[in-house]
Amino acid sequence: MQEPAIFCGNASPKLAAAVARAVGGRLAAATVERFPDGEVRIEIAETVRDRDVFIVQSTAPPVNDHLMELLAFADGCRRASAARITAVIPYFGYGRSDKRHGRREPIGARLVADLLQTAGVGHVITIDLHSSQIEGFFRIPVDGLRAVCALSDAIRPVLPPDTVVVSPDVGRLKMATEYAERLESSVVLLHKTRESGTKSRVTHLVGDVRDRACLVIDDMISTGGTIADAVQRLLEEGARPGIFVAATHGLLLAGARAKLSSASIAGIFVTDTIEQPVERWPAVHAVSVAPLIGEAIQRVTSGQLVGGPL
């Protein structure tokens, strides 16, 4: 039986290295770079013949480049006779494109699922998909890991005792409930409706936050708008300033810092599914998912069960 090979592209080199350490190995050698015209150039520097290959690559921005790296890497491994190719995609881009919103548009997440399978990927490990139906976009096995546990453990020590968990919309209610169960807290829900006869939307708050500490959770922080709106609404409802935020995927796009650098936000906890620039602002704390992924890889290579819904 060959030793598994863990590779990485340019999206997640630090996380991949940590994963390799977590499974007691090292990253396998490969060159992943760009030609002058931007085309992906891959050279796999060690044999993958009949080996179990793991390619660790978030499809984080620049999403199309990182996706193409992943596809090309899988193609190279397939042509080099890899036994099985597992795409470890800590952050799965295009996840929000899981249904048509208008009349005629692509379903990006399904398209990406098809592209991965076309390139030779035979198994996917990912963390906190935007919607759990995305697993059904694949024909191949998908092991969906959850970062709630790791984030809860990291955030528990700093949370005030009476904190409530806030779901910023109905789509995150299930995740909020998971946090609340781990933190022995309760859930508060924000949701928007449009009043009859008007065009403006009203944000309802279901539950009581007056003079309570709050932990706003989400699966990702993109531009920061959703979180900023939630924080403002909670404060209007009398929540105690010093609100905490937890989100698995910290995209933290340009502009997010401005929106979230408020005195009312005591701390933002994300994971390293998105490689963070060094100059990140002080309020952001990154929890590593390397142990979580490492354990999954060990279970895969030893034929044990992995992840799935709680």
Add this chain to the structure above:
Amino acid sequence: MQEPAIFCGNASPKLAAAVARAVGGRLAAATVERFPDGEVRIEIAETVRDRDVFIVQSTAPPVNDHLMELLAFADGCRRASAARITAVIPYFGYGRSDKRHGRREPIGARLVADLLQTAGVGHVITIDLHSSQIEGFFRIPVDGLRAVCALSDAIRPVLPPDTVVVSPDVGRLKMATEYAERLESSVVLLHKTRESGTKSRVTHLVGDVRDRACLVIDDMISTGGTIADAVQRLLEEGARPGIFVAATHGLLLAGARAKLSSASIAGIFVTDTIEQPVERWPAVHAVSVAPLIGEAIQRVTSGQLVGGPL
């Protein structure tokens, strides 16, 4: 250009006949029956060569028999050189199996999508899928029609002027909003959470129903449990008795009548996506989706746009 052929299986003969009338035609001739051992027997009695074929068949209970009829019918049409096979599935069974809930289980809706494509189906027309992501389970085009408009029109004349639309859980909030917009009403949300430290769930009511008339909506009524719980909760919150119910798919399984035959329920509006037995109880009103499907078929055969999310 050949005339389209509209066929039906045993799930939806009345609806199919109404659809055929709606497009100014008749049902094409076929035998769909069972051998003594229960195997499906199909004989297509008129040519389908190079014709656009529509098979109208809800995958309603007995779901596996109706599904197999649909698959076998498509296989027969493919082998008989049909130009294109459109499965018109007013009620799409296995829709609630759109994700894994436990560790190891099938994803029924994706499986059904794959089976349909394997059998030769090249296009799907359906109504009010349980979740909109199911469209992404297909590679082929899916035209998702909405019954909100037809049901709203049918229910508007009997609704008291101050009625609020009630979503029985967060999953139906979008549908409730569509009803509210059509009925110029507002939305009330019921949702359950588990309080910290306990095992029991509490149903929150978001909005005000005191002395208001209520219209509880859902995509389907199966055993009637969800609706019965919602009605009880609304009454506890002071809603006015005489509550209306609207749901696209009236499965109305055994036991549903007992649960829903309350004096507090003034009327239940469903569509004919599920063929209703004649002895249905008086409170149930069925609105036909035949015009909706007929219009979709006419647009398909004339190359125009159909349905999609609002």
Add this chain to the structure above:
Amino acid sequence: MQEPAIFCGNASPKLAAAVARAVGGRLAAATVERFPDGEVRIEIAETVRDRDVFIVQSTAPPVNDHLMELLAFADGCRRASAARITAVIPYFGYGRSDKRHGRREPIGARLVADLLQTAGVGHVITIDLHSSQIEGFFRIPVDGLRAVCALSDAIRPVLPPDTVVVSPDVGRLKMATEYAERLESSVVLLHKTRESGTKSRVTHLVGDVRDRACLVIDDMISTGGTIADAVQRLLEEGARPGIFVAATHGLLLAGARAKLSSASIAGIFVTDTIEQPVERWPAVHAVSVAPLIGEAIQRVTSGQLVGGPL
């Protein structure tokens, strides 16, 4: 190397348990049941990751439910990363639908073959297919076992010494020859032709049965009509009463008992490919194919040869 996992659905629980015992193991744990609306619910209770999975399930009546259970089970195993999924289908339903009989109809056996492969089945073990061409409907390997040996061994002690083997039509001539070779007997053939100028069919008897004991064989007994006709014809030709019947698959549908409970029929031997109700009538003897299947599974898991035509 992982231990193989043998599962069963609701069609063949007793046989599956016997198979598991035959290979020195136990049935792997899973829940296979129905939701109130009849949809199949599967929960696989132990890991199948990288294991060789065998799902024992005859597609016996109710054939569509049992088929859907099998498809859904395979889908669940595939998503849970099973190494290889073998469908053990002792009785393969839709086997008689192996060609088109009229102008436009499905070919059910090919459709089922495609559905199984779509669901993730990678290998099939079955017994006495209705026609051997069905193997060619699959792209995947099919191990076709034969029950002639087991049935011959069971029936030999009770057969009078001068028994002839009777094929009830030309389609079973090959199987009858196999029985005759094992029982050191000779073959008598019944076959029907239509005389010129008439519509009625005449049954020819090829061979001599006068004052001979007879063993009528067939691949399956469905409504019992074919066997009853053969017995009557044999008696008309002077065969000795006390005729024996052997058939691999004892569907024994409603009405079969009435047709076959004649004083002239001394005994009916079938196998347990169809789970028999406890209240079966005394003339029916069931021979287990569990050792046959058990041996096949052991050969598959140890990479040895299995079955095929004699």
Add this chain to the structure above:
Amino acid sequence: MQEPAIFCGNASPKLAAAVARAVGGRLAAATVERFPDGEVRIEIAETVRDRDVFIVQSTAPPVNDHLMELLAFADGCRRASAARITAVIPYFGYGRSDKRHGRREPIGARLVADLLQTAGVGHVITIDLHSSQIEGFFRIPVDGLRAVCALSDAIRPVLPPDTVVVSPDVGRLKMATEYAERLESSVVLLHKTRESGTKSRVTHLVGDVRDRACLVIDDMISTGGTIADAVQRLLEEGARPGIFVAATHGLLLAGARAKLSSASIAGIFVTDTIEQPVERWPAVHAVSVAPLIGEAIQRVTSGQLVGGPL
């Protein structure tokens, strides 16, 4: 709408030309030849873009060369944007390889079916497949034409009034019955069994041929052995010399002439599915299937029904 294009390879140029005439057209222009090393060279000399293409090519000996011509021609048409490619295969080679006879061997007919579909063939028209299950080896529509009618019409004028139709084995019983119905005759069956305790086979004759004229039918005449054996057996049973033979596919391999040039054989009727060499012996009469195929093509291009079992 483009005019259909009828092409031919080297197997059936005369038949193809007759088919083109039958549909009121001409053969489309193409070069089909061999390079010095035996590789097939195809050049399609007129546009096929968006045209319905028919390639008339029996996979007669040299079967592998003719098959490869057909596959390459289809590939060329697909790459040249043909709208639909119909392989018209009057004689379908590898038809007898429709099941495994031993433990480990290919199923040639299924393999050929897969190869055709891989090359881009989307529809098949063929005549008198060796077994009707072969249609199920294809996913694409197969129009199976029958030559019984054409052959019966040709042979009727020369048949003595009391002729019986002889099936040389049980596999041709259905075809013999079709001949008998058209010729208002009756069927006699030859079939072989092995007697208990011996290794030699005995040929049974079911029916009466004493002093009767006989028409032995088969789907094909290959080496002539089966027919020669049948004729000899019939004569032993007292049949009147001057026996007629009818078979759809006259392969008439080397040696067949010696076997079938007996004074007892009055005439051999075949069709032109196999292109016959000019020096054929006088007893052989070829009936053209060009009208049959021509009608099928006209129905296909006008979207009407074609063929299928009687």
Add this chain to the structure above:
Amino acid sequence: MQEPAIFCGNASPKLAAAVARAVGGRLAAATVERFPDGEVRIEIAETVRDRDVFIVQSTAPPVNDHLMELLAFADGCRRASAARITAVIPYFGYGRSDKRHGRREPIGARLVADLLQTAGVGHVITIDLHSSQIEGFFRIPVDGLRAVCALSDAIRPVLPPDTVVVSPDVGRLKMATEYAERLESSVVLLHKTRESGTKSRVTHLVGDVRDRACLVIDDMISTGGTIADAVQRLLEEGARPGIFVAATHGLLLAGARAKLSSASIAGIFVTDTIEQPVERWPAVHAVSVAPLIGEAIQRVTSGQLVGGPL
């Protein structure tokens, strides 16, 4: 019959508009943009149901973004029931990745071909592929147009009468010959070999350039290195300064201007397969391929022949 729809992404808006004008129509309406995180957002603003769709999009830099736009656009059209989706890819990126150069690496051009087909593309129109074998990477029809004619016509008026056509390496010899035939000129070949016992490469010049005017041709100008080397070598061999350059695809990456802005280069002719920035330097002349593509689209939609090798 529906009117064809010509769309474009962000790679080739000007060319696409010119193509639409060339076929006497207008660009169909669609939004193709990026979400803040860089994911592609597509909204197709008019119906494509049963229409022939053409998506004009060079996979020019940023190649991965433009490729993903094209894939997503095709997915959207497929889901919206387009009759046929033709990707018009004037410049086909990843074309140089048409074989493995090292031991383990992807074959980018084959991967892109597979991705396009997965997304629903059914036909490709492209211009001057880097190697003609790339057409064989596709299963679908590829119409390969040639820009030699358009470029020759544009460059002929300015060329001195005694100009020779120079192929900068052996891979372009065929293209150089085509130019020479159109320009009634002759071909000179540059090619590099490594001398025995050394590591340095020597560039051979086959033909005579002394005091001759030269036209260096290539399929693309990327960084300009190959062209600059060729020009220098020609001057060393005594070629007349004022050398012309012609290349189909003017990538003209950063640095190309510096390399090619020599007094010895009299003019550079490229086409608009790559959208050129407005501030292009004066020596560059862009010849439009819009008439060429427009004619191809008209032939496709009228079912006529298109392009192919000369």
Add this chain to the structure above:
Amino acid sequence: MQEPAIFCGNASPKLAAAVARAVGGRLAAATVERFPDGEVRIEIAETVRDRDVFIVQSTAPPVNDHLMELLAFADGCRRASAARITAVIPYFGYGRSDKRHGRREPIGARLVADLLQTAGVGHVITIDLHSSQIEGFFRIPVDGLRAVCALSDAIRPVLPPDTVVVSPDVGRLKMATEYAERLESSVVLLHKTRESGTKSRVTHLVGDVRDRACLVIDDMISTGGTIADAVQRLLEEGARPGIFVAATHGLLLAGARAKLSSASIAGIFVTDTIEQPVERWPAVHAVSVAPLIGEAIQRVTSGQLVGGPL
């Protein structure tokens, strides 16, 4: 782990036996023959269940028969549950059909690649493909071995010290360079161009051969025309008679002997990828590629790297 099984068809029995010896085993038992009508008959005489199967078969003339043997053998192995099927194709026929040369023609090499994959081949080992892009015609891994090393070693002892390596056209320049590097020689190139205004082609010689010994190399010798032309041109340019020829694939079709039996040709070195008839003329020396293939098989079965471009 099962022992690998090495089979052969009728194209390469001697080479296959040598390969089996090279890996320390024996050829696995199988019958590969023809039915009287020319159809391939395969019977695999030992188990292949879960074994790594290698089928050694050049697709040499008669190419279509040998190809069909290979396809049928793979189909038989797949149906017999082989773990993985590797086609070892020392000479890959249809390799020169790697692109369309005219407007409408097949791409034979891609078609063959598709057929192999359809038949169940999962891996290909081949030697000196006509163009390296052919690897991209496959989705499955291709290990492309090179015979340059073996041929160089065999030819080195007989070469005069000042020999130059001659590429007979630009397509073989890369291979010639490899020879030159191994033989510490330099490369001379022949290439043809058409002069302006004329139809005749002129063969240029790039490099100096006057009074030098020459080794003309090519990937294959088919009719011998290319080599004979090259030899004549070299002699015209003053090359020393006694020219050597090296080519991987010695097809040596009828007529080749006449063309190449010149006093000026001192020796022709080929390999045994093409089984040579015993009566081969004395000038031809065959170098075995059995060690090369044997090493590749050992590496495949032990999961190590194989071949690839130098």
